[in-house]
Amino acid sequence: MSETITLKIDGREITVPQGTTILDAAAQLGIEIPVICYHPHLTANGLCRVCSVDVGWRVQAAACVTQCANGMNVETHSEDVCRGRRTILEMLAATVELAEAPEILALLQEYEADESRFAAGERRTAPIHDDNPFYIRDYNQCINCWRCVQVCAEDAQYTFALSFDGRGFHTQIGTFMNKGMTDTTCVFCGQCVGVCPTGALKPKRQLLLEQGWDPDSIFEATRRKRKKT
């Protein structure tokens, strides 16, 4: 029999199997902890920290990667926790274009984030990569959540076409040696587009529709061209 863990989350006791994350234990109690980089079908990395909760440690813990421990007393929505989330969201809004990230925009509202708080801060900018007929990559909208890299790698596709590029503040997602997508191992499965929460990865056909192209022209521009024999 597997060992169980008993803890309190927002004052409510729960017993869960060893290895359960705080995020999953809270969900069993009906307590919703906000997430951004987390995706239920991908490996959690605790990158965005918006799911951070107070477990009585010196620093808050990311609920998506922190396992429950016996006697733990978790606060998921204390004043400190909510202030931390608000600041994370305000920094994201100051740095990245979020107009096509509805879940993050909803969190900005829920946590009453002031999008102008860090208005003087530097924005992350990048050229838009339009290098294949299937999807575009606009890293001006990328929050480095790592979902596209995970799904392209061990979590699903085992293609490894994407990785981190650059350092520090200028870190962004890229390809090996910055090659265009058609020169990488990409098989254009579309899984990265499917898990992107911000619109940074977008189907080319959707983009052209938004730009007012008619369906026939879109089909012609994006269809697979067969070689003449």
Ligand code: SF4
């Ligand atoms: S491109 Fe999308 S999925 Fe990939 S890291 Fe950026 S926001 Fe996340």
